[in-house]
Amino acid sequence: MTKNENMVEDLEQFIAPPPTENLNLEARNLDFYYGTHQTLFNVSLPVERNKITALIGPSGCGKSTLLRILNRIYALYPQQYAVGRVLLDGKDILTDHNTLSRLKDRGDQVELDPLDCDISQIRARIGMVFQKPTPFPMSIYDNVAYGVRLHFNKSRQEIDGIVERALHRAALWDEVKDKLKDSGLSLSGGQQQRLCVARGLAVEPEVLLLDEPASALDPVSTARLEETLMELKKDLSIVIVTHNLQQAARISDYTGFMYLGNMIEFCSTDRLFARPKTRRARDYLTGRFG
Amino acid sequence: MNSNLKRRLINKIFVALCTLSTLLAIGMLALILGSLIINGAGGLHLSVFTQDQPSPGMSGGLRNSIIGSIAMCLAAMIIAVVLGILAGTWLSEYSRNSKYGRAIHFLNDVLLSVPSILVGLFVYEIMVRPFHGFSGFAGAVSLALLAMPIVTRTTEDMLQLQPDTLREAGMGLGASQGLVIRSIIWKAAAPGLLTGGLLGFARISGETAPLLFTALGNQFLTFNMSEPMGSLPTTIFQFAMSAYDDWRNLAWVGALLIAMAVLTINILGRVMTRGGKR
Ligand SMILES: Nc1ncnc2c1ncn2[C@@H]1O[C@H](COP(=O)(O)OP(=O)(O)OP(=O)(O)O)[C@@H](O)[C@H]1O
Ligand SMILES: [Mg+2]
Numbered sequence: 389m390t391k392n393e394n395m396v397e398d399l400e401q402f403i404a405p406p407p408t409e410n411l412n413l414e415a416r417n418l419d420f421y422y423g424t425h426q427t428l429f430n431v432s433l434p435v436e437r438n439k440i441t442a443l444i445g446p447s448g449c450g451k452s453t454l455l456r457i458l459n460r461i462y463a464l465y466p467q468q469y470a471v472g473r474v475l476l477d478g479k480d481i482l483t484d485h486n487t488l489s490r491l492k493d494r495g496d497q498v499e500l501d502p503l504d505c506d507i508s509q510i511r512a513r514i515g516m517v518f519q520k521p522t523p524f525p526m527s528i529y530d531n532v533a534y535g536v537r538l539h540f541n542k543s544r545q546e547i548d549g550i551v552e553r554a555l556h557r558a559a560l561w562d563e564v565k566d567k568l569k570d571s572g573l574s575l576s577g578g579q580q581q582r583l584c585v586a587r588g589l590a591v592e593p594e595v596l597l598l599d600e601p602a603s604a605l606d607p608v609s610t611a612r613l614e615e616t617l618m619e620l621k622k623d624l625s626i627v628i629v630t631h632n633l634q635q636a637a638r639i640s641d642y643t644g645f646m647y648l649g650n651m652i653e654f655c656s657t658d659r660l661f662a663r664p665k666t667r668r669a670r671d672y673l674t675g676r677f678g
Numbered sequence: 679m680n681s682n683l684k685r686r687l688i689n690k691i692f693v694a695l696c697t698l699s700t701l702l703a704i705g706m707l708a709l710i711l712g713s714l715i716i717n718g719a720g721g722l723h724l725s726v727f728t729q730d731q732p733s734p735g736m737s738g739g740l741r742n743s744i745i746g747s748i749a750m751c752l753a754a755m756i757i758a759v760v761l762g763i764l765a766g767t768w769l770s771e772y773s774r775n776s777k778y779g780r781a782i783h784f785l786n787d788v789l790l791s792v793p794s795i796l797v798g799l800f801v802y803e804i805m806v807r808p809f810h811g812f813s814g815f816a817g818a819v820s821l822a823l824l825a826m827p828i829v830t831r832t833t834e835d836m837l838q839l840q841p842d843t844l845r846e847a848g849m850g851l852g853a854s855q856g857l858v859i860r861s862i863i864w865k866a867a868a869p870g871l872l873t874g875g876l877l878g879f880a881r882i883s884g885e886t887a888p889l890l891f892t893a894l895g896n897q898f899l900t901f902n903m904s905e906p907m908g909s910l911p912t913t914i915f916q917f918a919m920s921a922y923d924d925w926r927n928l929a930w931v932g933a934l935l936i937a938m939a940v941l942t943i944n945i946l947g948r949v950m951t952r953g954g955k956r
Pocket of ligand 1: 422425427445446447448449450451452453454
């Protein structure tokens with residue numbers, strides 16, 4: 389967290405990360421480019437195991453971008469690229485030959501071996517739920533079983549069990565248990581979002597990334613989703629982007645405040661909301677922003 | 679007040695014009711269908727389907743033409759749908775913003791509006807002349823060339839309508855791009871892909887010119903697509919211009935059959951896509 393030459397001059401920062409030995413996922417010194425347009429500047433994000441880490445900040449500050457790096461979804465678009473490190477249990481998952489040369493161009497010491505596994509497995513270990521629910525055009529059952537069939541060789545009965553368990557964990561089982569053969573598109577928005585959570589959970593990820601999962605949900609659905617997340621963190625680590633400060637305060641253990649592509653303040657949620665250290669975080673939290 | 683009045687007047691005129699043109703279009707359709715039914719329904723006997731094309735003055739039916747049309751349209755649609763969906767998928771999913779993609783998209787648009795008689799001549803040059811013979815295959819290929827650009831274009835458009843988040847969700851679970859396309863994107867776009875097929879079929883079902891150069895026509899029943907083959911449009915063409923009343927009546931029946939076929943297939947398509955939605 390000390391490399392600062394890419395930063396804006398007057399950048400006031402405060403970073404109080406959790407102890408390194410508890411980190412499940414960690415982004416280190418990330419720069420990100422949409423083509424030639426740089427949108428992240430030397431951003432680091434530690435994600436502690438079995439904790440909820442929230443990302444807040446004004447629109448366009450790069451929260452979604454950061455999330456999209458963590459499971460390498462950005463790599464679908466050839467003109468987008470990231471420079472830096474993402475460590476899953478201490479092993480680099482970002483560095484391919486491309487990034488390696490860019491890291492060296494930047495003058496970084498590359499001392500870690502890139503994790504020896506393919507992108508499909510990385511994405512199975514790091515699940516993602518998007519802002520808008522994205523049920524696949526198939527039955528509720530097949531939606532949840534999609535990733536399982538992809539990654540594991542399971543029997544019909546085993547898949548039945550996995551689907552039921554995933555739907556239970558996403559707090560959707562009771563609502564859909566009698567209509568598993570119905571199309572996933574027939575559910576309400578909130579149910580669809582929990583279906584997407586269940587779909588991600590079915591492949592037993594270690595980390596779950598959520599990008600404003602509640603922005604299209606009513607208060608009741610939002611409360612259910614929050615309960616679900618609190619329950620889930622017993623088994624996995626969660627990163628959630630939210631515009632709802634109360635939500636971040638309610639459910640998260642750590643919060644990162646981003647501004648214009650920089651990580652301005654990162655510390656425990658209690659501390660950030662009670663005594664923000666930096667002026668920008670203070671202004672944002674008190675609504676005096678502009 | 680005054681401008682408000684003016685706005686409402688303009689609005690009224692606009693709505694009236696829209697209604698009028700809709701009525702005009704529906705009226706035309708009703709006129710065409712009406713004359714088809716009045717002139718064709720009377721001759722619609724079982725013999726139309728069981729007997730082959732008659733010599734002048736004899737009794738007969740359209741069996742050889744119906745079979746020929748079905749065979750060539752079916753073969754053409756298989757070719758057009760397979761190639762068109764693959765091409766449209768490539769354009770939408772694999773070559774966005776690439777130079778090749780844009781060039782092929784443009785060429786496909788050109789193909790969309792090529793006069794069908796040119797397609798007939800083209801197939802005549804590559805399939806009929808070199809092998810010294812008209813054939814049902816050549817007919818099917820010329821029809822396929824007419825339907826394929828429509829299927830390609832519709833496929834491309836329908837796949838592009840699918841949100842990127844759906845692709846990202848699929849690949850976010852670890853599926854490869856090809857698998858996401860086959861198992862998610864095609865499924866989500868299925869109603870649109872079917873519409874493309876229907877549009878393609880509607881385009882070729884009444885085509886006459888390209889068949890005259892390729893399948894030629896055949897007054898006898900044949901299932902062999904390497905021989906000249908009869909078809910409803912070419913038979914209608916031949917009969918409608920003849921001096922014999924029997925032939926002209928059969929031409930009306932043939933025209934009615936084509937219209938009914940297009941209508942039925944369209945309705946079936948609608949019902950199927952609606953059934954699949956929820
Ligand atoms: N596909 C893209 N191409 C180019 N620039 C992009 C693209 N997506 C986002 N950006 C830019 O990257 C910056 C960060 O965007 P990002 O979506 O990460 O913001 P965000 O913090 O998630 O905002 P919001 O709260 O509105 O979702 C913005 O300045 C945006 O204009
Ligand atoms: Mg966002």
